[in-house]
Amino acid sequence: MYNLIFEILCCILDLFILKICFQSLFQHKKENISIFFRCSAFVFVEFLMLLISHCTIQIESTFIALLRTFISTFLTFLLTALYHAPLVHKIFTTIVFQALSAIAELFSAVIVEQITIHFYTNNPIDFNVTSAFISKLLLFLFSLISCIFLTRHKRTYSLSYNLLVVTTPLLSLVIIIFTPYPKLHSDSDSIHFLLSAGGLFLLNILNYYLLDNVLLVNDLQHTKKQLDTQIQFQTDKYTQLSTAYKNTRSLLHDTKKHFFYITECVNAAQYHVIPNYLQVITKELEHCYNQINTGNLVIDTFLSTYLKMAAQENIPFLTDIQVSTERIPTSDYALCVILGNLLDNSMNACRKITPPLERYIKVQIFTSQREFVIHITNSVPVNLYKSKKESYYEMEHGYGIQNIKKAVEDNWGTYTYFLEKDYESIVVLPIIS
Numbered sequence: 001m002y003n004l005i006f007e008i009l010c011c012i013l014d015l016f017i018l019k020i021c022f023q024s025l026f027q028h029k030k031e032n033i034s035i036f037f038r039c040s041a042f043v044f045v046e047f048l049m050l051l052i053s054h055c056t057i058q059i060e061s062t063f064i065a066l067l068r069t070f071i072s073t074f075l076t077f078l079l080t081a082l083y084h085a086p087l088v089h090k091i092f093t094t095i096v097f098q099a100l101s102a103i104a105e106l107f108s109a110v111i112v113e114q115i116t117i118h119f120y121t122n123n124p125i126d127f128n129v130t131s132a133f134i135s136k137l138l139l140f141l142f143s144l145i146s147c148i149f150l151t152r153h154k155r156t157y158s159l160s161y162n163l164l165v166v167t168t169p170l171l172s173l174v175i176i177i178f179t180p181y182p183k184l185h186s187d188s189d190s191i192h193f194l195l196s197a198g199g200l201f202l203l204n205i206l207n208y209y210l211l212d213n214v215l216l217v218n219d220l221q222h223t224k225k226q227l228d229t230q231i232q233f234q235t236d237k238y239t240q241l242s243t244a245y246k247n248t249r250s251l252l253h254d255t256k257k258h259f260f261y262i263t264e265c266v267n268a269a270q271y272h273v274i275p276n277y278l279q280v281i282t283k284e285l286e287h288c289y290n291q292i293n294t295g296n297l298v299i300d301t302f303l304s305t306y307l308k309m310a311a312q313e314n315i316p317f318l319t320d321i322q323v324s325t326e327r328i329p330t331s332d333y334a335l336c337v338i339l340g341n342l343l344d345n346s347m348n349a350c351r352k353i354t355p356p357l358e359r360y361i362k363v364q365i366f367t368s369q370r371e372f373v374i375h376i377t378n379s380v381p382v383n384l385y386k387s388k389k390e391s392y393y394e395m396e397h398g399y400g401i402q403n404i405k406k407a408v409e410d411n412w413g414t415y416t417y418f419l420e421k422d423y424e425s426i427v428v429l430p431i432i433s
Helices: 002-026 035-056 062-082 087-114 127-150 159-178 187-267 273-288 297-312 332-351 382-387 390-397 399-410
Strands: 317-322 361-367 371-379 414-419 422-430
Touching: 002 035, 002 062, 002 087, 002 127, 002 187, 035 062, 062 087, 087 127, 127 159, 127 187, 159 187, 187 273, 187 332, 297 317, 297 332, 297 361, 332 361, 332 371, 332 399, 332 422, 399 414, 399 422
Parallel strands: 317 361
Antiparallel strands: 361 371, 371 422, 414 422
């Protein structure tokens, strides 16, 4: 009876390990499947595996062992149907989990044979059950390490989190392996051992969820910070556009006044006043008028603004603009998101380069017969292009790049970027007649 209870505890831990492994590697659950059905599927698979194990445990046959492995692999693969992922990804995850299970069972058999058996003299609890418990703890440890390694590009784990999350299963292994139980002859001793094992199970499960929730809170705080940055970014861009529009209206209004004054001077034959007055007007126009003039408010405002910012910070800002404004295939809002974020990312990258290292931004915007193209090249810090950490660059700009991708996808376009000795971003939007 105690062996059966112990095996049920092992099944519970196995179910927990499989669930967290799938959640970490697949990320996206199928929303149309209820939580009850999802949990029931995991429990049913574990029940089948326990039943098959009990029915075949007394049969020593290579064929039966292979059959058990095949059934276990097949049932594990069926559970992947609860998640959204490519077929290759599902097959890979299934094989990895089964391989980790096999390695954990092999290690546990060696541990029980070489170490633990010396501490369990006269122990009435079956050594096979003890080996199963150790194998589940090893499987949990191996799964955690594998998930951290395989998802390192999607989720950032701190060193402290990595150490904390593997400490509990490691300590549990040390406790279960090296704690001697030389006098377990009675039922009360066996119950004590089972409660201790159950407590270790519970400790591992609670510790994982506690640390995972702490990591989730940190992720949410990081997301909130990026969203706040994006809100401020959009506010700044709106202010720039609003200011440019007001300046344009003010310029038109003032120009009419200047024409009236010059006309009056001509009528009064005061020609000597006009040259000095024109010099003053020209300086005012140069101060408030955009340096880039394509006829598109977003392009003119952003390029003129960043041109001035780059000049103030001694960053060469080169432009090649050949745009037919009536052929721009997107809204001003989407263009604001795309161009604004690209220019902002370029400026931030150049600001991290310390002179006399080369800093530059090159902007090429043009319309062809079928496409509207934005091509921006900027210098990057030396340590970044030497290691070619595109994922770091994307993580650094966070929601800025995500917003660009969304705006581009909404307009049926493509957004590509790559890192060599400089960083290039290319946005191509199709012009649909």
